[in-house]
Amino acid sequence: MSALFPHIAVCIDRSEPAQLALRHAIQLRDETDAERLSVIHVAPWPMMYAGEAAGWAPDQQEIEESAGKWLDEAIGGAKGATAVLLDGYPPVAVCDWAADNDVSLLIAASHRGLVERVLLGSFAGYLVRHAPCSVLLTRGPKG
Secondary structure (H helix, E strand, C coil), rough: CCCCCCEEEEECCCCHHHHHHHHHHHHHHHHCCEEEEEEEEEECCCCEEEECEEEEEECCHHHHHHHHHHHHHCCCCCCCEEEEEEEHHHHHHHHHHHHHCCCCEEEEECCHHHHHHHHCCHHHHHHHHHHHCCCEEECCCCC
């Protein structure tokens, strides 16, 4: 009998709700005998800093190396999980990757407040509308 969700992917960042989503993904993988668990993190784009008459942008390679190290540490205890580091606009990068990698369930935390959603958009909302597979949104602990 094949698994209900053969390939589960979970999106994480450095937030506590995302860490909870990772724990849920591991539990769901174990309980449903999923074949694969991918843990996705999207490296942030460098921001331009301007001062006086000059501008400076952090090195994208350094950002990606730091994000990759953090991701490896974040999934260290998740036996059999595969780290996936992406770059670009996070919701689009995740949906594109999911479509190219036969993801059957995408898990993410829904935790941005109103101001963040207005300024950055709703990552979770984009996934719900555009993901090529089923989406499971988790909530952070009530505060």
